[in-house]
Structures are given as structure tokens and as C-alpha cells.
Amino acid sequence: MINLNAFSQQKLEVGVGISNFGQIENPISNFYNVDYPNGFNTDKYINKNNSTVLKYNVNFSYNLNDSLNLRLRLGFGLNDKFRVLDYPASLTYIHEQQSFAEICPSIGKAKKFGSFTLNAGLEIPLYFVSRYNYSNYSDIRDSSLQVTSTNESLQHIDGGFLVGINHFIHLKMKVTKNMSVFSELNFGLMYAHLGGNYHEIITLSSSVPTSYSFEKRYTKLFFTAPQVQLGVTFDLF
Numbered sequence: 001m002i003n004l005n006a007f008s009q010q011k012l013e014v015g016v017g018i019s020n021f022g023q024i025e026n027p028i029s030n031f032y033n034v035d036y037p038n039g040f041n042t043d044k045y046i047n048k049n050n051s052t053v054l055k056y057n058v059n060f061s062y063n064l065n066d067s068l069n070l071r072l073r074l075g076f077g078l079n080d081k082f083r084v085l086d087y088p089a090s091l092t093y094i095h096e097q098q099s100f101a102e103i104c105p106s107i108g109k110a111k112k113f114g115s116f117t118l119n120a121g122l123e124i125p126l127y128f129v130s131r132y133n134y135s136n137y138s139d140i141r142d143s144s145l146q147v148t149s150t151n152e153s154l155q156h157i158d159g160g161f162l163v164g165i166n167h168f169i170h171l172k173m174k175v176t177k178n179m180s181v182f183s184e185l186n187f188g189l190m191y192a193h194l195g196g197n198y199h200e201i202i203t204l205s206s207s208v209p210t211s212y213s214f215e216k217r218y219t220k221l222f223f224t225a226p227q228v229q230l231g232v233t234f235d236l237f
Contacts, residue, residue, distance in 0.1 A: 011062060011063050011236075011237055012060070012061070012062055012063075012235075012236045012237055013059075013060070013061040013062075013063075013233050013234065013235050013236065014058070014059070014060055014061075014233070014234050014236060015057075015058070015059035015060075015061070015182065015231050015232060015233035015234065016056075016057065016058055016059070016231050016232060017056075017057045017059065017182070017184075017229045017230055017231020017232070018054050018055065018056055018057065018229070018230060018231065019054070019055045019057060019075070019184075019186075019227050019228060019229035019230070020053075020054065020055070020227060020228055021053045021054075021055055021077055021100065021227070022224070022225040022226050022227045022228065023125065023162075023164075023166075023186065023187070023188075023190060023224040023225060023226070023227045024100070024127055024129075024162050024190070024192070024224070025053070025225065026225060027162070027192045027194065027218065027220060027222065028098075028100075028129065028194075030218075031157075031192075031194050031195060031218040032098065032132040032157055032194075053077050053078070053079045053100070054077060055075045055076065055077035055100065055102065056075065056076055056077065057073055057074065057075040057102075057229060057231065058073070058074045058075075059071065059072070059073050059074075059231070059233070060072045060073075061233075063110075066110075066112075067109055067110050067111065068107070068108075068109060068110075069107070069108050069109075069110055069119065070105075070106075070107055071105070071106040071107070071108060071121075071123070072103075072104070072105050072106075073102065073103075073104040073106070073123075073125075074101075074102065074103060074104075075100075075101065075102035075104070076099070076100070076101050076102070077099065077100040078097075078098075078099045078100075079096065079097065079098045079099070079100075080096075080097045081094075081095070081096050081097075082094070082095045088141070088143075088145075089140065089141060090138045090139060090140050090141060091138065091139045091141065092136060092137065092138040092139075093135075093136075093137045093138075094134075094135070094136050095133075095134070095135045096132070096133065096134045096135075097132075097133045098129065098130055098131070098132045098133065098159070099129075099130040100127055100128070100129055100130070101127070101128045102125060102126065102127050102128075103125075103126050104123050104124065104125040104126065104166075105123065105124055106121055106122060106123030106124070106166075106168060107121050107122060107123075108120055108121030108122075108168065108170065109121055115173055115174045116171065116172065116173050116174075117171075117172045117173075117174075117180075118169075118170070118171055118172075119168075119169075119170040119171075119172070120167070120168065120169050120170065121167075121168060122165065122166065122167065122168075123165075123166045123168050123186070124163070124164070124165055124166070125162075125163070125164055125166055125186070125188075125190070126161065126162075126163045127161060127162040127163070128159070128161050129159040129160050129161060129162070129194060130159045131156055131157065131158055131159045132156065132157040132159065133154075133155075133156055134153075134154075134155040134156075134157075135152070135153070135154050135155070136151075136152070136153040136155075137150070137151070137152045137153075138150065138151045138152075149204070149205045149206055150204075150205045151202075151203070151204055151205075152202070152203040152204075153200060153201070153202050153203075154200065154201045155198070155199070155200045156197075156198070156199045156200075157195055157196075157197075157198050157199075157216060158195055158196030158197050158198075159194070160192070160193050160194035160195060160196070160218075161192075161193055161194075162190050162191065162192045162193070162194075163190065163191055164188050164189050164190030164191060164224065165188050165189055166186050166187060166188035166224075167186070167187060167188055168184060168185065168186045169184065169185045170182060170183075170184040171183050171184070172233060177235075178234055178235040179232065179233070179234055179235070180232070180233045180235075181230075181231070181232055181233075182229075182230070182231055182232070182233055183228070183229065183230050184228070184229040184230075184231075185226055185227070185228060185229075186226065186227040186229070187223075187224055187225070187226045187227070188223070188224055189221070189222070189223055189224070190221075190222060190223075190224050191219075191220070191221050191222075192218060192219065192220050192221075192222070193217075193218075193219050194217070194218040194219075195215075195216045195217040195218050196215070196216070196217060197213055197214075197215065197216070198213060198214055198215070198216035199211065199212075199213040200212060200213070
């Protein structure tokens with residue numbers, strides 16, 4: 001009775017955590033790959049230079065009763081990479097940037113096992129993807145490594161959204177009276193609608209800048225890779 005009363009009194013929980021971008025990483029890296037700007041073979045080619053981007057989450061959970069709860073997850077991630085390629089004939093600086101935001105309401109059923117609480121249910125993840133920005137700047141060098149010319153390419157691709165339906169499994173362990181640590185697994189079916197306009201400006205030191213643009217889009221329904229989340233939860237009341 002003491003355990004049941006204590007559990008039922010903890011109505012609102014707030015948690016913070018980090019997770020991978022497993023659910024949307026493949027379609028994002030497949031599509032926003034400037035090596036294939038016309039959008040062909042987007043399922044076949046993956047940008048091998050992209051590492052996993054971490055997403056930072058704030059989680060809210062409200063217990064309707066001892067076993068049923070409503071949840072809301074807000075997430076944000078940033079892909080901001082800078083790398084340098086140093087070849088004998090050129091020195092190239094590459095910068096890519098894109099951000100991701102998530103809103104995910106859900107409902108779950110929980111069961112308590114001593115200090116552990118297992119929660120599982122359904123959620124509707126909605127991701128908003130910002131415009132993808134890519135810049136490539138090269139110093140062209142001669143055999144003595146003296147710079148003879150420069151090349152610069154600036155490329156932009158419109159963002160988009162992804163929406164789906166997930167299963168989630170959430171395991172929480174009580175550490176103190178009002179604090180718990182948790183791990184969570186999310187997986188399901190998702191629809192991606194990405195892109196729009198592809199635009200590029202090329203500037204060579206020996207000529208005037210040139211630019212071109214065209215439509216580059218990606219739509220697909222797919223089963224997702226799992227998202228894994230780790231974090232800490234606090235009981236507010």
C-alpha cells in the first residue's frame with residue numbers, strides 16, 4: 001500500500017536526456033548529400049563522412065493513474081561539421097550545417113517492479129528539418145605549395161519534415177525519492193518529405209560567379225532504425 005500510494009502521488013515528471021538520430025539519420029544523410037545533387041540513387045548512397053548527430057531531449061510525463069500516463073518529448077539536434085582536406089594539389093575547407101527539432105506526444109502503460117518502472121506505449125514523432133547549408137572552399141596549389149587560384153562552392157537545399165507512429169519502451173530506475181535514471185528505445189514507421197529547391201553558387205578566382213538551381217525532393221515511407229535515449233527524470237509532485 002505504501003508503494004502504491006507513493007507511486008500514485010507522483011503525477012508530473014520532467015526528464016532530460018540525449019539520444020541518437022537513429023530514426024531519421026539514414027534518410028537525412030542519403031538525401032542531403034551534395035555528391036549526388038540531382039537526387040538520384042538516394043537510397044543507395046550514404047554520406048560516409050556524416051557521424052551520428054546527438055539529439056537533446058526534454059521529457060514531460062503526467063500520470064493519469066497508477067498505470068496510464070501521457071507524455072511529451074521535445075528534442076533538438078544540430079549537425080555542424082567542419083573538416084579540412086589537405087592534398088598536395090589543393091587545401092579544401094568543408095563546412096556543413098543543419099538543425100533538427102522534434103515534438104512527440106505519446107501515451108503509455110506503466111508497471112512497477114520494486115525500484116524499477118517499465119513503461120511502454122505509442123507515440124507520434126514529428127521532426128522539423130531546417131535548410132541544409134554546405135560550403136566548399138579550396139586553395140589550388142602548385143608543386144611548391146604556392147596558391148595559384150581559389151574555388152568556392154556554396155550550396156543550399158530546402159528542409160522539410162518527417163512524421164510517423166512509434167512504439168516506445170521506457171525503463172526507469174529510482175535513485176532517490178524524487179530522481180530516477182532511465183533508458184528508452186523508440187522504433188516504428190515514418191514518412192519523410194524533404195527538400196524543394198537546390199541552389200548552388202560557384203566562384204572561381206579566374207571567372208565571375210555562376211549559379212544554378214533546380215527541384216530536389218525526397219518522399220518516402222519507411223520503417224525506422226531504433227532511437228536510443230538515456231537520461232534523468234525528476235518527480236515534481
